[in-house]
Amino acid sequence: MTNQPSPPHIFDRALLRRRLRRAIARGAPDFLVARAADDLLDRLLTVKREFPRSLDLGAPAEHFAQAIVASGRAAPLRASRDGGDVIADEEALPFAPASFDLVVCGMALQWVNDLPGVLAQVRRILAPDGLFLACLPGGASLVELRVALAQAEEEITGGASPRVSPFVDVRDMGGLLQRAGFALPVSDVDSFTLRYDSALGLMADLRAMGAANVLAKRASKPLRRDVLARAAQIYAERFSDPDGRVRASFEIVWISGWAPHESQQKPAKPGSATMRLEEAMKAGRHSSET
Template structure:
């Protein structure tokens, strides 16, 4: 994993030092996300995960004693209306700019202001005091660069919140894919693209210069009556496999039947439904500002920890 780093702490704009690895097919991701948005508009039904993320984002915003003036919302166009409904009026940002990684022409059709990938947002100086990225960062080629770009368009003491699928997502589906492919195709391929874990997310926030970084995890299990319903939820979120190294062979009906049989044999509940695990990582950080709390320097404490705890100190 590589990053675009600033040339100096005072530069204000990132200077690429290395080329990010080409793990994901960016054009295919853009096409599939646009299709997912069209399906959501046609059915008037948001992707399964969007309401959950809207509730989480609303809870976080209501815990912050501030009204944000100018917000950048990165995600499907139906996210902001849901978040807005969950927030009291005094928590609504004065101005909201919406962006998503789809073709600019499609973005305009869906009422979005910017059509650009998270790691390719226009950087024209700090202008936002709030950025929320919704289930978008897990399939960008330059995740550190995307986080860095967002920090550079945040005003000092501005807040960045980002949700993305974590590495524990779809572990059951990954397991059965590997077993059925090994048996029927004589090998294994990356059917589910790689995702970062909790510790990697925390390291990335620190590496890209966010102050007061916090990472927390939303883990949950969903029960499905059929494998096709699970696959439908993945497609509706625009997150079907876009890895460059994906196996492009068409899966036969017999293969899919074997896949569902293996899934039910290994991961089904007492009601006969298959279970699917999801993990959504929430990354929160602030653009640095002098007013923010800072950790004390080592050795600057005025009281021993043992005295504060009323315990006896034993030298080793």
């Protein structure tokens, strides 16, 4: 019997839970979640399937469940750590295999410690030919804030501490989906820029959303006032527009995959083509000339 390695302890999920509950109770800004939910609706409208059994996993509010209903499907079962129909942790799903035809997960997977393990669990609870759709912040999100905080702390204290959580790289997601057993994996990115009066306004929004630093190995000391002031100054110097407002980059990475089924299109086997590339190019040129 071999011992399975424990998943890495990257995030303090108990702290995250407390912050998200407080943010929801105070009416957290929801513009990122609302944007993602609109995108989810557009994606679902392109899929001509009923999905009678669907799951909205980990969403802090009803935006994604509402998108499923707006697409013409039945309301999903909502499962999250902080409410819904079922109290469930994304890292320990309490559902039987093949329980759902559709699983959506909006803006929740960025804080799991074992993303490959979570994807494998989602694959397990999907019925054959079931669809998984998820989104999470991408690696270019808040790059300006990272730079400003690191430079300010380096200048004043002589060393930078982790102040912003890491995000996924879209280039890694297709491989993770395949590793988890999904067929036809796809990943893409929605990139956009928001503008604020200052870096302090951006950080206030992040705190209000419960999205402040929850790294398990985060700095033991809070951010000093002089470091914060210098970071805001660096941000304004390097990332402002002519009108004085500052830019904040965001990426929302979208991933999708299907539980394998015999009806799905299979990639052609190497060497199975009936026409050589040279012949195909000649045929195309001949067609265009006539």
